Amino acid sequence: MTEGQDAPAIEVSGLTKVFDGRKVVDGFDMSVPRGAIYGFLGPNGSGKTTTIRMMCGLLTPDGGSGTCLGYDIHREAGEIKRRVGYMTQRFSLYEDLTIRENLDFMARMYGLPHRKEKVSRALEDLGLANRSGQLAGTLSGGWKQRLSLAACMIHTPQLLLLDEPTAGVDPKARRDFWDEIRRLSAKGVTVLVSTHYMDEAVQCDFIAYIAYGKKLISGPSRDIPGMVGLTTWRVTGEALGPLEAKLRAEPDVAQIARFGDALHVSGTDKAALDRLATRYEAEGPQKWVEREAGLEDAFIYLMTGSEDNFGLKGAA
Amino acid sequence: MKLFSFARFAAVLVKEFIQMRRDRVTFAMMIGVPVMQLLLFGYAINTDPHNLPTLVEMADEGPVTRAILMGMETSDFFDFQGVVTSQADGDRALRDGTANFVVVIPPGFERDVVRGLRPTILLAADASDPVAASGAVGAIRGIVDTAMTESLTGPLAYAAQTAPPVDVTVHRQFNPEGVTAINIVPGLLAVILSMTMVMITAVAIVREVEKGTMEALIATPVRPLEVMLGKIIPYVVVGYVQTALFLVAAGTLFGVPFIGSPVAFFAGFNLYILVNLAIGFLVSTVARSQMQALQLSFFTILPTILLSGFMFPFAAMPAWAQTLGTAIPATHFLRLTRKVMLKGATLADVAGNMVAISIIMVVVIFIALKRYRGTLD
Structure with a gap:
């Protein structure tokens, strides 16, 4: 066991999973530093959930190797499970148990000492102490998600695996949730979180983007736009709608995204895009300004590039 | 890591009892269905019609x-x-x-x-x-x-006719008046237990998978055996309640005698409950939804009623049907209850039936465990 503080929380290489002859995850490498918030992005069906399940010992990889918190993911799933908190995509607590019963059940699963106090404290931290007798199924989406987080934190894990934790939760609850994630990260908990949302992705220290079961790109968040290699022009002014329609027909424009009252026009061929910008600016009436491609632009580019993940997979 | 933790097993058990208590409809079914079947089969069916x-x-x-x-x-x-x-x-x-x-x-x-x-x-x-x-x-x-x-x-x-050269004396044993209920009711226990045990076990396990709670459950250090036992034992208790209910009704409402060895009966019905739980567990490894689990359970009930000798005489069936019937646990349990209740059988008399049930159980558990490992992935 390598319990050194510098050793990565997760270190996997060549991770592969085959379902019915289809490679759902294909040769996946990843290294998650301790204490980091690591964002895991990709379209639906790209293999994010399968990868996370392999890391916490729920699924046996068909190929590849790795360690999670220093334990071998093939042989030491039991040790990993005791030290990892896993929050599933769907609400996976018992709807017909009360809030307290759910937390108590989870605490028992981990064989926690001083269980009653821990559960009571978790309830107080949640702000649900006076509703502890309510059935979990009657909670709203945001509360369910906070309860889930509390349940997978009950054994104070060193690593949190969150599988699309904020799907279907309102923006306010999402913000609160991320505040909580950052608080945990500051305490030294490593967080691996998969998400669809760009505004969540930009909060991560590291990013990995996965599509078709393969990792397309990974690295520190600030390096991602450079890796994607986008040139972006910001367009402001009148009649952006008709302009957008015209630009869609231009082969050099890879992507057009609306940001408030501006259009971000991006492409991978800098020279061609610059020529196009000069031409359109001359036509007016809009104002074209070149800017550094942001993380958002990079994500939209990645997401649209692999939008038809399901369809393409069958054809490929 | 410990192979079996009693604390975790107990936690699953307690959780299962709480859920059972809150699910009023299922709970009512577990008691209501057997009572209904007893009354219907016991009072309404008569294979020796008069008038x-x-x-x-x-x-x-x-x-x-x-x-x-x-x-x-x-x-x-x-x-x-x-x-x-x-x-x-x-x-x-x-x-x-x-x-x-x-x-x-x-x-x-x-x-x-x-x-x-x-x-x-x-x-x-x-x-x-x-x-x-x-x-x-x-x-x-x-x-x-x-x-x-x-x-x-x-x-x-x-x-007038002269007396025939040979006289035949028929001695109707075990059920001298040919009362249908005396034959049907002991067999009914086999059907009731099979119906509810298979269905409830299958649904209870598939529900965890369908609702997604199984994923969170197996992400904890809990071991498969702890989950299995914790989920199944509450239903063993249900089986006990149903059997108690049945014995009371058989004696008081239908006047079915119980002249054999209670020990033989007790051993036999525990074995039978186990085999049905195993079948329910097997069904749960095949079914992907609660609906499928229900359908598959019903699929097992039909042969139990038709081929076990519950409704129709086993010996009257063609050889292939008898072979099929032999593979059904109810066939053997039915003979066991009839033997014990009506014919005064002892433990030694029903040993053959118990061996048959045990063989079926071993096969079912073997297949179920093989499949269970497959579905974890």
Whole structure:
């Protein structure tokens, strides 16, 4: 066991999973530093959930190797499970148990000492102490998600695996949730979180983007736009709608995204895009300004590039 | 890491009991279904029907005729509804179901009897349902013989039948009055337990998978055996409650005797509960949703009712059906309960049935465990 503080929380290489002859995850490498918030992005069906399940010992990889918190993911799933908190995509607590019963059940699963106090404290931290007798199924989406987080934190894990934790939760609850994630990260908990949302992705220290079961790109968040290699022009002014329609027909424009009252026009061929910008600016009436491609632009580019993940997979 | 943690097993057990208590409908079903089945099967089904509607076509009348008809009436098999005047009327009554039997007394019957000519009475029966007709058809010979012996006395004694050279004494053992309930009710326990145990176990496990709670559960250090036992044992308790209910009802409502060894019964029914839980567990490894689990459970119930010897005599089935029936645990448990309750069997007498159930159980558990590992992935 390598319990050194510098050793990565997760270190996997060549991770592969085959379902019915289809490679759902294909040769996946990843290294998650301790204490980091690591964002895991990709379209639906790209293999994010399968990868996370392999890391916490729920699924046996068909190929590849790795360690999670220093334990071998093939042989030491039991040790990993005791030290990892896993929050599933769907609400996976018992709807017909009360809030307290759910937390108590989870605490028992981990064989926690001083269980009653821990559960009571978790309830107080949640702000649900006076509703502890309510059935979990009657909670709203945001509360369910906070309860889930509390349940997978009950054994104070060193690593949190969150599988699309904020799907279907309102923006306010999402913000609160991320505040909580950052608080945990500051305490030294490593967080691996998969998400669809760009505004969540930009909060991560590291990013990995996965599509078709393969990792397309990974690295520190600030390096991602450079890796994607986008040139972006910001367009402001009148009649952006008709302009957008015209630009869609231009082969050099890879992507057009609306940001408030501006259009971000991006492409991978800098020279061609610059020529196009000069031409359109001359036509007016809009104002074209070149800017550094942001993380958002990079994500939209990645997401649209692999939008038809399901369809393409069958054809490929 | 410990292979089995009693604390985690107990936690799953407690959780399962809480869920069971909150799911009022299922809870009511677990008690309601057996009671309903007991009442329906026990009271409504009779494979030895009496008082079947009968018509008479009388072309002659006399003391002998009256004696025969009187004998039929008192036998309880026949209930005379009236008289028809032609063969066409009789046929119509049989065809449209207003009568199950038409007795035809031919013209000159009385005279021919006196002359010793052995005239023929026709008993036309609606034999489309063999069960309904067979009891009465079997009894008619004896009824007529008795009537003849009683009415042809004195100077007419020569016309009466001479005694047959061989007498047969039938000794109806274990159920001398041929009461259907006494046969059906002990068998019913096999059906009730099979129905509820398989269904409830399968649904309880599949529900965790379908609702996604299984994923969170197996992400904890809990071991498969702890989950399995914790989820299954509450339903063993349900099986105990159902059996207790059944025994009380069998004795008080239906007067089914219990003359055998309680130990044999207890051992047998525990084994039977286990095998059904194993089947339910197997179903849960195949089904992807609660709906599928229900459908698959129903799929196992039909052969249990039809091929086990519960409704229809096992020996009457063709060889292939008997082979199928032998693979059904209810077949063996049914024999076990009937033997113990009605025939006073001891543990040694039912050992063969228990071995058969055990073999089925080993096979089922083997397949289920193989499949269970597959579904974790």
